[in-house]
Amino acid sequence: MKGERIESDEMRKEERRGRTMEGDGERVEEAKARLITELQLLSQVCLTLMGCFWFSRHNSGVEPSEADGELSVTEKVKIYKYKEIRQATDDFNALNKIGEGGFGSVYKGHLKDGKVAAIKVLSAESRQGVKEFLTEINVISEIQHENLVKLYGCCVEGNHRILVYNYLENNSLDKTLLAGGYTRSGLQFDWSTRANICVGVAKGLAFLHEEVQPHIIHRDIKASNIILDRDLSPKISDFGLARLMPPNMTHVSTCVAGTIWSNLVDIALGGVFDAEEACRYLRIGLLCTQDSPQLRPTMSIVVKLLTEEKDIDTKKITKPGLISDFMDMKVREPVETKTEEVNRCNYTNPSSYNVSPSSRTSDNSNGYSSGASSTNAVYSLSITN
Numbered sequence: 492m493k494g495e496r497i498e499s500d501e502m503r504k505e506e507r508r509g510r511t512m513e514g515d516g517e518r519v520e521e522a523k524a525r526l527i528t529e530l531q532l533l534s535q536v537c538l539t540l541m542g543c544f545w546f547s548r549h550n551s552g553v554e555p556s557e558a559d560g561e562l563s564v565t566e567k568v569k570i571y572k573y574k575e576i577r578q579a580t581d582d583f584n585a586l587n588k589i590g591e592g593g594f595g596s597v598y599k600g601h602l603k604d605g606k607v608a609a610i611k612v613l614s615a616e617s618r619q620g621v622k623e624f625l626t627e628i629n630v631i632s633e634i635q636h637e638n639l640v641k642l643y644g645c646c647v648e649g650n651h652r653i654l655v656y657n658y659l660e661n662n663s664l665d666k667t668l669l670a671g672g673y674t675r676s677g678l679q680f681d682w683s684t685r686a687n688i689c690v691g692v693a694k695g696l697a698f699l700h701e702e703v704q705p706h707i708i709h710r711d712i713k714a715s716n717i718i719l720d721r722d723l724s725p726k727i728s729d730f731g732l733a734r735l736m737p738p739n740m741t742h743v744s745t746c747v748a749g750t751i752w753s754n755l756v757d758i759a760l761g762g763v764f765d766a767e768e769a770c771r772y773l774r775i776g777l778l779c780t781q782d783s784p785q786l787r788p789t790m791s792i793v794v795k796l797l798t799e800e801k802d803i804d805t806k807k808i809t810k811p812g813l814i815s816d817f818m819d820m821k822v823r824e825p826v827e828t829k830t831e832e833v834n835r836c837n838y839t840n841p842s843s844y845n846v847s848p849s850s851r852t853s854d855n856s857n858g859y860s861s862g863a864s865s866t867n868a869v870y871s872l873s874i875t876n
């Protein structure tokens with residue numbers, strides 16, 4: 492009996508063990524199934540994420556390039572592949588070269604998307620790190636105004652640092668207006684076109700100085716940096732480029748910046764200009780170049796002065812700071828014009844110029860002299876080295 496009980500106990504234990512093993516097996520199967528489901532879900536999530544990533548990269552126009560690691564700072568800028576730039580410029584063909592500046596060479600190029608671009612290949616000095624370069628490019632690309640050249644994007648591959656701008660049909664002021672205007676370029680710069688260019692440039696600068704955050708001081712405003720579109724509307728180029736250059740690069744002046752005014756009223760106008768307006772513009776120019784920066788008007792005030800929203804007649808204009816820096820400066824003999832009206836710009840004393848359209852005295856104590864014919868006068872200052 493005892494032997495039988497032991498036997499049946501053993502059998503029951505065996506049976507229980509069998510059931511436990513069966514249960515364990517079921518649990519393992521269950522766990523396996525759950526794991527598979529989770530893996531399937533995970534792979535779906537991964538695929539979805541990869542799909543989104545692919546989609547966003549292809550929609551933002553960001554191509555794989557050296558800038559890949561910098562996607563976080565390039566979302567607003569089109570990154571061009573070097574290959575595309577080469578194709579656009581026919582491998583930087585000399586025939587497509589439209590200019591050479593302190594920052595490098597500029598080529599006209601036809602991009603794949605059909606846009607015509609001015610492609611600026613930055614010189615070796617400007618080759619900063621990819622991250623710094625792209626950060627600056629992002630800043631520049633956000634700055635948009637009707638009087639600023641639009642940046643389409645850039646190329647940053649290997650040592651290449653290339654900026655891609657909107658190409659403007661009518662070239663820069665130095666190659667058109669200053670290079671003979673109508674006769675050479677076929678463009679006619681009558682007085683109202685010139686006045687419009689002047690106001691447009693002032694508006695572009697006012698925007699850079701006062702509306703862009705942080706403010707941008709161009710530091711290299713000159714005729715070659717004013718590009719004209721097909722309607723002869725001016726666009727300022729190279730703004731923000733100072734930020735891309737190392738401080739030791741001498742191209743951009745860090746103290747006194749700007750290019751002096753040589754002929755104040757162009758004889759090419761043949762005397763057909765609004766003399767009163769010309770004199771007002773001269774006064775505004777003198778206001779802007781006063782020795783003390785505190786006395787100079789802001790660019791938004793300059794726009795108001797140019798457009799006559801604000802009057803400057805009563806202003807005292809103090810001596811320009813730049814002039815004393817030049818070795819030898821003289822005022823050219825006035826050029827006779829056919830203008831009927833006499834407009835005279837008047838220097839009252841060496842430290843304070845009071846420019847008035849109706850009277851004239853002169854002071855030569857600083858080596859300046861001015862002259863005017865009794866009937867018609869075009870005032871022009873020239874710098875000689």
Ligand SMILES: Nc1ncnc2c1ncn2[C@@H]1O[C@H](COP(=O)(O)OP(=O)(O)OP(=O)(O)O)[C@@H](O)[C@H]1O
Nearest residue numbers: 589590591592593594597609657658659663715716
């Ligand atoms: N967006 C543009 N559209 C058409 N032509 C352009 C454009 N940008 C530049 N150019 C041409 O390329 C020339 C060279 O321009 P860039 O700004 O590089 O040099 P720069 O102004 O002559 O000299 P710097 O670099 O010393 O200021 C300009 O004078 C102009 O003729």
